[in-house]
Amino acid sequence: MNSTRIPAQRAIVDRRELAGTIDTLVAEYGDKARPKVVATLKAALEAGRSELARRLAAKPSAGHECAGGHAFLIDQLVRVIHDYAVTHVYPAANRSKAERLAIMAVGGYGRAEMAPQSDVDIAFITGGKGTAWCEQVVEAMLYMMWDLGLKVGHSTRTVDQALRMAKDDLTIRTAQLEGRYVWGDRELYDEGVRRFEREVVRGNERAFVTEKLAERNARHKRMGDSRYVVEPNVKDGKGGLRDLHTLYWIGKFIHRVRAAAELVDVGLFTPAEYRSFRRAENFLLAVRCHLHVLTGRTEDRLTFDMQRRIAERMNFAERPGKSAVERFMQLYFLHAKRVGSLTGVFLAHIDEQFAARSAKSGFFAGWKQRGRNLKGYKVFGGKIAAPSDDWFRKDPVRLVEIFQLAEAEELELHPEAMRQADRDSSLIDNAVRKDPRANALFLDLLTGRNDPELVLRWMNEAGVLGKFVPDFGKVNAQMQFDMYHHYTVDEHTIRAIGLLNKIEKGELAEDHPRATRLIHKVNSRRVAYVAALLHDIAKGRGGDHSVLGAEVARDLCPRFGMTESETELVAWLVLNHLLMSRTAQKRDLTDPKTIEDFVGEVQSAERLRHLAILTAVDIRAVGPGTWNSWKGQLLGELYDVSSERLRLGHMREGREHRIAGKQQQVSELLGKQAHLVEELAATLGDAYWIAEPVDIIAQNLVQYAAAREQAHELSVHCEFYEARGATLVTVIAADHPGLFYRIAGGIHLAGGNIIDARIHTTRQGWALDNFLVQDPHGGAFAERSQLDRLKKSIGDALANRVDLAPRLAQRPLAHSRARVFDVSPRVLFDNKASNRFTVIEVNARDRPALLNRLARTLFEQRLVVHSAHITNYGERAADTFYVTDLTGHKLSAGERMDAIEKALIEAASDALQDKLENA
Incomplete structure (x- = not known):
């Protein structure tokens, strides 16, 4: 493809010297020389590769030189092998016209671009069909190359055959397009090239x-x-x-x-x-x-x-x-x-x-499409163009204007305009950045109602976006080295803006019904779009990107022409853009203190509306599959309860009224079995009635009554729970220490990931535990065979029919690549997050049955787990437990807390995982 000069070629391989050595071997060993010849060629190949590897280590960015060097090495070896085959193996004194052979490099090898392990793609061109001599030489060459360990892609064809196949097959046509003469009959090769251009290329360009x-x-x-x-x-x-x-x-x-x-x-x-x-x-x-x-x-x-x-x-x-x-x-x-x-x-x-x-031929010959004028720009064929080469130089604000017009008028940018914008983007200086007109145009583009995502992407590709908003330029092409974020920061941000636009147009109402309603109720849609643009703007600077990003927002928003109240709201949203997702996924939403703390941070209905919208687009823009119905349900619950609290200044109903209301709803759901509510209300306790949704309570009561009537020691119920995008697993068993970690182990052994767990104990000493479970890909278990496997696995774990620890350690990690990342276990205690419980959050590398190990450690530390909330961020797991000691009290800071922290860190560590895997 490109003529890259390869320095010191003979240090890679000296063809003449190599050919001389082979001639000497043939002279000495005659017909038995082949093994010696192969060994000599293999040594030359290895020496050449070693030399090129050494050069790459010395000049690690010299891609052309390295790729060209490998092609050169193969060229020389192919030439020597050819000469050996036609001179010593199958010599032919008077070859016929058909007994002609040309060797052509195709594909990457044809471009003279080869990485160290690239395939050697060769086309053998013969003068005629089925000539024995050509077939023998090709076979001899191929066997020799295979003996060297080369991966050879090869074809043997006449010129006629090659051209016929090229006409029919795009891959063959492309390979031949890159054909390069290596050795053999040059005239035959040249004939093929001439005919390829005449018979295959001409007239078929489009x-x-x-x-x-x-x-x-x-x-x-x-x-x-x-x-x-x-x-x-x-x-x-x-x-x-x-x-x-x-x-x-x-x-x-x-x-x-x-x-x-x-x-x-x-x-x-x-x-x-x-x-x-x-x-x-x-x-x-x-x-x-x-x-x-x-x-x-x-x-x-x-x-x-x-x-x-x-x-x-x-x-x-x-x-x-x-x-x-x-x-x-x-x-x-x-x-x-x-x-x-x-x-x-x-x-x-x-x-x-x-x-x-x-336009120069046919019916439209001589006809020229007339463009229209749009604010001085030329528009034709759906494309907008600058009217002259110095258009942007005369007024650099036009570098923003052209993109704004493209979005507003649903136009593409003419290629020459993109080229000019790219070239002239350096004209954007502080004067342009502070220009009120430029900022008004940018804000119009950002909040455009057609397709701001597409046009912002063009603006970014042309380098204009990064120049106009230098803070955005800093996150251009910036990746985060983890398994959670699928895209670079700039791509994630532009996708978030595109999702916001789709939500506003009602295109994502099924997945985001709440955000679709809320976007039309906010006081300033500009706030929503600017917050989406700036929420990750300070990543990669060191420090908390939310705090640093809020400072950027306070500087940028007035420049964009936003009011003081809009600026404050954007800054608050950037500072708190993770608050809602963290609360929904890591905290118990049935705990009144969770809602009080969240509402205390949010403080206004307008902030809550914006935060709900930003949270939805931020999570979804992370990558495919990061948004699911489970997250939507959690965020929806948090929004609804917090909205009510903000609107009324208190929860609509006190504890007793809420419980009575729920019991009434459950009675209606149960119909003929409504008597179960009255019979079991007292035994389940207030905490249960507040924590569980109405539909789960109805199912729990029927299962509990049946288990007690039949005196079952263990009752396991599994069903697909569509509303949450997960599988509901309910376990009723005699309560005993360690029950939670054993159930978790059984679920893990069946291939399930627990995403939420609520643990209850009746006044009669029965455990009633509800788990929401997903498969390793974030979907639900719905097939009868899957549900049966879950039930059996939990039963085996609780009956001690399996030794959990070694079996769990052998389970493959959903993300085996997680080992690449440095994730040091961290344990956080929070006694303020709940009035009744100590909240323990464990951050650690995700691995098989982490939850089981942590739950077992909490049991060994004599703690009672009341609920667990499981969140995954790629390679990192964040597991939150609401716990008390055996007397029902919170933990106090001191030696006991220190011992628990040490035990949890050990349970979450790589060292323990390695020990279990090797046991």
């Missing part, structure tokens, strides 16, 4: 572009359809090497360019764009070479463990607020982003060129 782009879109979809996925595929992912190759293939097919540099000559790239093309390609090739060296195989996925090791190999250092791996990945995503913007400009130019060609 079809090739269409097919290639469809192939690219399908590949993107397969790889996650974002260039900001946190474990990207360097070769096939969006913004990866394959996207650069696609540009080259299209340019080569349409304009017959022979090297990427020639894309400048045909007007598809400016010199500056070509330089950034080369920089991105060089970096991505270097990363791919490091991946191959480290894994010893064809590995193109930049997994978390590889990210850390490659960052080290490429000499990235830590900076305040940013680890070395985060800095490395930020540069990776900046290059991927650049590939994206180059692709956009390039393809739009191709479109223009096709359109120009069409």
